[in-house]
Amino acid sequence: xxxxxxxxxxxxxxxxxxxxxxxxxxxxxxxxxxxxxxxxxxxxxxxxxxxxxxxxxxxxxxxxxxxxxxxxxxxxxxxxxxxxxxxxxxxxxxxxxxxxxxxxxxxxxxxxxxxxxxxxxxxxxxxxxxxxxxxxxxxxxxxxxxxxxxxxxxxxxxxxxxxxxxxxxxxxxxxxxxxxxxxxxxxxxxxxxxxxxxxxxxxxxxxxxxxxxxxxxxxxxxxxxxxxxxxxxxxxxxxxxxxxxxxxxxxxxxxx
Ligand SMILES: Nc1ncnc2c1ncn2[C@@H]1O[C@H](COP(=O)(O)OP(=O)(O)OP(=O)(O)O)[C@@H](O)[C@H]1O
Numbered sequence: 426x427x428x429x430x431x432x433x434x435x436x437x438x439x440x441x442x443x444x445x446x447x448x449x450x451x452x453x454x455x456x457x458x459x460x461x462x463x464x465x466x467x468x469x470x471x472x473x474x475x476x477x478x479x480x481x482x483x484x485x486x487x488x489x490x491x492x493x494x495x496x497x498x499x500x501x502x503x504x505x506x507x508x509x510x511x512x513x514x515x516x517x518x519x520x521x522x523x524x525x526x527x528x529x530x531x532x533x534x535x536x537x538x539x540x541x542x543x544x545x546x547x548x549x550x551x552x553x554x555x556x557x558x559x560x561x562x563x564x565x566x567x568x569x570x571x572x573x574x575x576x577x578x579x580x581x582x583x584x585x586x587x588x589x590x591x592x593x594x595x596x597x598x599x600x601x602x603x604x605x606x607x608x609x610x611x612x613x614x615x616x617x618x619x620x621x622x623x624x625x626x627x628x629x630x631x632x633x634x635x636x637x638x639x640x641x642x643x644x645x646x647x648x649x650x651x652x653x654x655x656x657x658x659x660x661x662x663x664x665x666x667x668x669x670x671x672x673x674x675x676x677x678x679x680x681x
Pocket of ligand 1: 450
């Protein structure tokens with residue numbers, strides 16, 4: 426049995442409290458994430474997916490309940506502190522990188538963010554060979570643009586860089602927030618393939634929000650469906666592997 430490394434315990438997030446619009450946008454959510462889980466997350470608009478990620482990432486404090494990482498209560502830990510073990514890639518390629526800094530500088534910054542300060546005094550030059558090797562795995566010419574400001578990269582290159590930066594220090598938890606949604610189909614598929622490879626190679630623990638039923642079925646070992654702030658479906662292993670798109674569609678239609 427794999428270890429539970431992250432937990433949400435009876436987490437509630439209430440908006441507009443004590444008004445007629447009061448609503449639990451996370452409604453008594455309990456979730457145990459096991460080491461090595463690759464969880465795909467589905468849910469219609471407004472189901473609470475971003476709220477879930479914001480709670481895990483520390484952007485939002487729950488109204489009640491606890492957030493636990495490796496047996497430690499991190500409910501009130503800041504976003505910045507959580508970056509030592511948690512990375513997130515957003516849908517917008519502009520959000521993950523510093524536009525006026527070069528590709529290499531961004532990579533160096535990402536390593537520093539993980540607390541690997543010993544790398545900083547070393548000259549950037551000494552890292553170039555390694556950065557060339559890492560970026561070459563993206564198969565999108567990023568390895569030839571290490572000295573280019575990220576602001577002038579294509580969206581696909583920039584998002585690949587965001588993904589590299591998020592995984593360069595092997596995070597304890599990786600959050601992928603529809604990270605391929607803004608890319609054209611071919612570029613999106615390429616990044617999705619690299620994502621899957623990296624997660625398997627590094628044995629990462631990952632949660633990925635997607636609106637594509639096919640991707641939710643194809644990738645990962647576990648699938649969650651959120652509905653009205655609750656986890657309405659949580660399926661893993663063999664059961665997930667056997668799940669068909671038709672069955673998933675039927676489930677979706679039933680909960681709407
Ligand atoms: N600060 C807030 N105040 C009031 N309501 C909020 C707030 N933040 C989110 N909500 C509501 O909470 C619900 C969940 O929002 P959330 O953004 O988490 O959904 P989502 O599943 O990520 O949706 P989408 O797929 O559209 O991004 C929505 O009904 C949203 O309007």
